[in-house]
Amino acid sequence: MIIGLAKMLHNDFQIDIKNNDLFDEAFTHASYVNEHPKEKLKYYERIEFLGDAVMQLCVSEYLFERYPMLPEGKLSRLRAAMVCEESFSRFAKECHFDEYIRLGKGEEKANARQRPSLLCDIFEAFIGALYLDQGRKVVIQFIHKVVFPKLDMGWFDHLLDHKTELQEYLQQDGDCAIQYDVLSTEGPDNDRVYQMAVYAEGKLIGKGSGHSKKAAEQMAAKQALKNIRQ
Amino acid sequence: MIIGLAKMLHNDFQIDIKNNDLFDEAFTHASYVNEHPKEKLKYYERIEFLGDAVMQLCVSEYLFERYPMLPEGKLSRLRAAMVCEESFSRFAKECHFDEYIRLGKGEEKANARQRPSLLCDIFEAFIGALYLDQGRKVVIQFIHKVVFPKLDMGWFDHLLDHKTELQEYLQQDGDCAIQYDVLSTEGPDNDRVYQMAVYAEGKLIGKGSGHSKKAAEQMAAKQALKNIRQ
Structure with missing residues (x-):
């Protein structure tokens, strides 16, 4: 052995x-x-x-x-x-x-x-x-x-579109209103950090932050999917 | 449905x-x-x-x-x-x-x-x-x-060498004498059919026929493997 x-x-x-x-x-x-x-x-x-x-x-x-x-x-x-x-x-x-x-x-x-x-x-x-x-x-x-x-x-995040995934997941049995909003914007112009929230039918389901609104939305959607799956 | x-x-x-x-x-x-x-x-x-x-x-x-x-x-x-x-x-x-x-x-x-x-x-x-x-x-x-x-x-026989497989199988735990012999030769020169037998330590373990001795040996080995596995 x-x-x-x-x-x-x-x-x-x-x-x-x-x-x-x-x-x-x-x-x-x-x-x-x-x-x-x-x-x-x-x-x-x-x-x-x-x-x-x-x-x-x-x-x-x-x-x-x-x-x-x-x-x-x-x-x-x-x-x-x-x-x-x-x-x-x-x-x-x-x-x-x-x-x-x-x-x-x-x-x-x-x-x-x-x-x-x-x-x-x-x-x-x-x-x-x-x-x-x-x-x-x-x-x-x-x-x-x-x-x-x-x-x-996040090893494979470049292959995953969390926003699309969340939308498909929430709308599989019919319509569901999904909305993204800016919660906060911090830091100087060259190092801005956005915090975004995502809501389903008005209810907060996830938050995420990133150096662009798009990146923060992806993180919020990822968090929402994680919360839903738990 | x-x-x-x-x-x-x-x-x-x-x-x-x-x-x-x-x-x-x-x-x-x-x-x-x-x-x-x-x-x-x-x-x-x-x-x-x-x-x-x-x-x-x-x-x-x-x-x-x-x-x-x-x-x-x-x-x-x-x-x-x-x-x-x-x-x-x-x-x-x-x-x-x-x-x-x-x-x-x-x-x-x-x-x-x-x-x-x-x-x-x-x-x-x-x-x-x-x-x-x-x-x-x-x-x-x-x-x-x-x-x-x-x-x-026989769908995949072109990928399988039955003679080698039989040899490896029989000799995995040590030596084993394997012998091939012609049992019969039939038909005219241009359509000869050989029947071969394979023996392990002198005991007949398989027979097979084909248009060449080589092909007949492969078939005999294949038959022997089938008999052994049953």
């Missing part, structure tokens, strides 16, 4: 591994296997193949439910931004997965341990191992901790 | 629909929704987004388990051949899904009902609806009827 991996998963994610071999496989690079031919090790590629598909479905299902009014094109763009090398390599780093990878000496020297493509592979392989070892529910719990909060943290 | 759809799913696949709306959505094209603005219909694209990911995972999981020795590259090529427009449109036709699509008049005239890209979309959308309505298990049962048998029917 890779030293420290099981302990880290227990401490950081309350995951108690059943089959160590699966996680050894998920964190082992082909270069390490080639350097240890007698140990009959497996490397992560097959299990990564599975983990990739697990992530695709879990993220798709979550987005489908969370954004009931978002058209397919936007769902696909959002999924592509979440399920990609850049995002997965960041998640892997955040979970300290880089510290547990078994690499051959040449790859280690070439600093492969910090290569985004490798970190992305390891993240997918970990998901594959988790799926096989613990099942779907535990995978979803893990993703709810590591992946989905990034939506609320 | 689309006429005949629920009955067909009951008769042909023993599926009893709970939420008709999901299946109406899955079989409705945007052109039909545009022609019936008062009915507030939904078209299939969002549910297809989900169904696509469901298929990816179900096929990945099946291939991962069925071919424990196949490297990732071959698994990926096999998945790509199974999860693609050509395959899905054939599955859709086989299930008579084309008969239930709701299309606008213009698309109908343009013969969209038989267009592979549309048939593929509808197949994915159906899988999405089935997943939401009946859950994962019923989807897997359906795929076991409609999709996976094609592997045994």
Whole structure:
């Protein structure tokens, strides 16, 4: 078993591994296997193949439910931004997965341990191992901790139009009057901050601020959606 | 509810629909929704987004388990051949899904009902609806009827090397002597048919025939794998 991996998963994610071999496989690079031919090790590629598909479905299902009014094109763009090398390599780093990878000496020297493509592979392989070892529910719990909060943290805001989303959400069963108003304007001309409020049928449902009225409206709509969903 | 759809799913696949709306959505094209603005219909694209990911995972999981020795590259090529427009449109036709699509008049005239890209979309959308309505298990049962048998029917044989697969399977826990022998040669020079047998440690485990010794060996290996897995 890779030293420290099981302990880290227990401490950081309350995951108690059943089959160590699966996680050894998920964190082992082909270069390490080639350097240890007698140990009959497996490397992560097959299990990564599975983990990739697990992530695709879990993220798709979550987005489908969370954004009931978002058209397919936007769902696909959002999924592509979440399920990609850049995002997965960041998640892997955040979970300290880089510290547990078994690499051959040449790859280690070439600093492969910090290569985004490798970190992305390891993240997918970990998901594959988790799926096989613990099942779907535990995978979803893990993703709810590591992946989905990034939506609320604004990682993918450039792909989301909160105002349109709020409007579609509120008007799905018929008309609903939505209004945005300036609450306050502060700061000097070159660093103005606007605070906006959004009202549905006259009732305050969200507030937000930004360096333009448009940006503040987006933040108010985002806040309103968050309040509604809670 | 689309006429005949629920009955067909009951008769042909023993599926009893709970939420008709999901299946109406899955079989409705945007052109039909545009022609019936008062009915507030939904078209299939969002549910297809989900169904696509469901298929990816179900096929990945099946291939991962069925071919424990196949490297990732071959698994990926096999998945790509199974999860693609050509395959899905054939599955859709086989299930008579084309008969239930709701299309606008213009698309109908343009013969969209038989267009592979549309048939593929509808197949994915159906899988999405089935997943939401009946859950994962019923989807897997359906795929076991409609999709996976094609592997045994040889649809994807050009991507599979049965001899290598058999060898890897039999030798995974150590050495195992594998031998191929000609059982018979029949027919004239220009239409020769060879029958080959494959033995593991001297025991007959499969037979196969073909127009070359190589082809007959592949068929014998395929038959042996089938016998072993049963």
